[in-house]
Each structure stands twice: as structure tokens, then as C-alpha cells.
Amino acid sequence: MTGFASGRGAIEGYAWDWELRSVNGKGLDLRLRVPDWIDGLETALRARLGKALSRGNVTLSLRVQSEARSGRLQVNETQLGDVLEAIGRIESEAMARGISLAPSRPGDILAQRGVLEAASTEANTAPLQAALLEDFEPVLAAFLDMRRGEGAALTEILNGQMDEIARLTGAAAEAADARRADVSETLRAALARVLDNSEGADPDRVAQELALLAVKSDVTEELDRLHAHVTTARDMIATGSPIGRKLDFLTQEFNREANTLCSKAQSGALTKIGLELKTVIDQMREQVQNVE
Structure with missing residues (x-):
């Protein structure tokens, strides 16, 4: 089932953006793109999503910005002292030997290795993680609300497709009753032709074979199962999610019965109804892929 939600939040020193989206999927596939320097965050978010969802390809993206990770630099006082002391010794030695040196510039000193360094990023991330998990709850709630609306x-x-399948199943039953006389007449004519053109054929045996053909052309069981599948599907839909996988399997059963109905039709009217059934079932099958 598709869904989307986004959000923003901030605490002192940090700001972040959420984006949560999903598309249809047979199972639950969680893909998280979150900062790996926040210990335990991905595990906690994955657990919450897994508890709230059961189906879909779900992607969660989190972008966190912090002053410590935005390129801010600080001076290493110890290293600066060592560099200045070394420069002083060099200048003193040069003057003692009568060598004139150009004055040192601040940029030259800052360029020395270790004088400037990135601000420390080893701070405790537990408060940030707690703030993020709290801020994620309304994002997840909005995401679930959108999915519930869909x-x-x-x-x-x-339900409309179930109504149409039920109507077509009833129409198929009427068409099957209407063709019964034609099927009986066709079988009697076939029996007469066989007996007229077969010397020594056992009439009882031929009649048995034709009776078996009549049984094989009967569609009562297929229609009964279609009615039962409609009732089962309605009950599932009324129960609510998670039913996506069960409905997916049930649509396969619907399609199997419709295929058998078409193969046994022996009637233009019944074949037409069977094909209409297959069309509605295929449409239903596509929609079921959206159900959690």
C-alpha cells in the first residue's frame, strides 16, 4: 500500500528532516537511510516500523545536521603552543647566525598540521536519539493515516468487485440451467450416432461414457465455490488488515474457478460470462496488491 509522510525537528545543536514512503510489495521490505553515528537509532526505528507495518516496500530517510558536523573548526591549543615555540627557536637561531627571516603570518601558523582541527564529534548521542525517536512518532502516525485513507x-x-463477481456467478448459474436441455439433446444425438455407426458396441458402455461427459461438463461445483469465495472475501475485507496475502491467494482461487467454468461452458452465453468473470477477477487481483 502506498503512503508518504515527512517532518522536521530540531534541538540545540542539531536539526533534521524525515521522509517516509512506501509502495506496494508482497512482503515487508524496510530500507532505512539514517546516520550511522547515532548509536542504536536504526535498530529502534526498524523495530517500530516492523511493529506498525506488515506489507510494502518502505523507505525511511533521515538527514541530521549538526554544528559539529557542519565543518566548524577549532584551534588545538597544545599544538599551537608547540608550533610557536618551534618558530621562536628557529628565529633565534637564524638571528644568531645573522640570517634575516620574514615575519611569520597567522595563515602560515594555522596551516601547520594539527593546529586547526574539526570540532569533536564524540559527544554522547543518547539525548539526540531520544529526541529523534520522539519526533518520529507523529511522522509515523501521519504515514499510517494516509495508508488507512487509501x-x-x-x-x-x-466490495464493488465482489458485488460484480456475485452477480456474474448468479448469471452463470442461470446460463448453465438454460443450456442443460441443449447439452442433454447433444448427448442423446451423439449416442445415437455412435450406435448407428458402431457394430457390436455395448450400448450400456457407451451410455456410461456419455454420462461421464455430462458430469464433466457440469459447472455446479465451480459456481458453488465461487459463491463461497465471495463470502470469504467479504468476511476478510470486513475484518481489516493484515489480509493482503490471504486475499492474494483467494484471487488465485477465484481465477482457477473462472478458468474451469470457461473450459466446461459448451455455451456461448456461459463462455461470455466466464470471460467477464476473469476480467473482474484480474482487476481485483491488481487492487489486492495494494492491501496490507
Whole structure:
């Protein structure tokens, strides 16, 4: 099921942006892009998402900016003292030997290795992690609300498709009743032709074979199973998520019965209904991929 939510937050020294999105998926695939320097954050976020979701390809992105990681530099006082002391000794030695040196410039001193360094990033990240996890809750809530809204719309669509499948199943039953006389007449005519053109054929044996053909062309079981599948699907939809995988399997059963109905049709009207059933079932199958 698709969904999207975003958010922003900040505490002293840090600011961040959230982006949470999902697309359809058979299972639950969580992809997190979060700073690895915040100990334990990814594990905690993954646990919360896994508890709240059961299906979909979900991507969570978190960008954290901090003063310590924004390029701010600080002077290493110890290293600066060592560099200045070394410069003083060099200048004194040069003067003793009558050598004139150009005055040292601040830029030259700062360019010495170790004088300037990045601000320390070894601070305790536990307070930041706690703030992030707290701020994530409204983002997750907004994300789930969007998915629930889409789920409500899907419920109406799926119920409408169930209504259409039920209607077509009823129409198939009527078409099957209407073709019964034609099937019986066709079988009797076939039996007569076989007996007229077969010397020594056992009439009882031929009748048994034709009876088996009649049984194989009967679609009562397929129609009964379609009715049962409609009832089961309605109950699942009324129950609510997570039902996506179960519905996905049930649509395969719907399709199997519709295929068998078409293969047994022996009637233009019944074949047409079977093809319409397959169309609605395929549409339902596509929508079921959106259900958690």
C-alpha cells in the first residue's frame, strides 16, 4: 500500500528532516537511510516500523545536521603552543647566525598540521536519539493515516468487485440451467450416432461414457465455490488488515474457478460470462496488491 509522510525537528545543536514512503510489495521490505553515528537509532526505528507495518516496500530517510558536523573548526591549543615555540627557536637561531627571516603570518601558523582541527564529534548521542525517536512518532502516525485513507477507498473498490463477481456467478448459474436441455439433446444425438455407426458396441458402455461427459461438463461445483469465495472475501475485507496475502491467494482461487467454468461452458452465453468473470477477477487481483 502506498503512503508518504515527512517532518522536521530540531534541538540545540542539531536539526533534521524525515521522509517516509512506501509502495506496494508482497512482503515487508524496510530500507532505512539514517546516520550511522547515532548509536542504536536504526535498530529502534526498524523495530517500530516492523511493529506498525506488515506489507510494502518502505523507505525511511533521515538527514541530521549538526554544528559539529557542519565543518566548524577549532584551534588545538597544545599544538599551537608547540608550533610557536618551534618558530621562536628557529628565529633565534637564524638571528644568531645573522640570517634575516620574514615575519611569520597567522595563515602560515594555522596551516601547520594539527593546529586547526574539526570540532569533536564524540559527544554522547543518547539525548539526540531520544529526541529523534520522539519526533518520529507523529511522522509515523501521519504515514499510517494516509495508508488507512487509501485502505478505506480500496474497501469500497473491492466490495464493488465482489458485488460484480456475485452477480456474474448468479448469471452463470442461470446460463448453465438454460443450456442443460441443449447439452442433454447433444448427448442423446451423439449416442445415437455412435450406435448407428458402431457394430457390436455395448450400448450400456457407451451410455456410461456419455454420462461421464455430462458430469464433466457440469459447472455446479465451480459456481458453488465461487459463491463461497465471495463470502470469504467479504468476511476478510470486513475484518481489516493484515489480509493482503490471504486475499492474494483467494484471487488465485477465484481465477482457477473462472478458468474451469470457461473450459466446461459448451455455451456461448456461459463462455461470455466466464470471460467477464476473469476480467473482474484480474482487476481485483491488481487492487489486492495494494492491501496490507
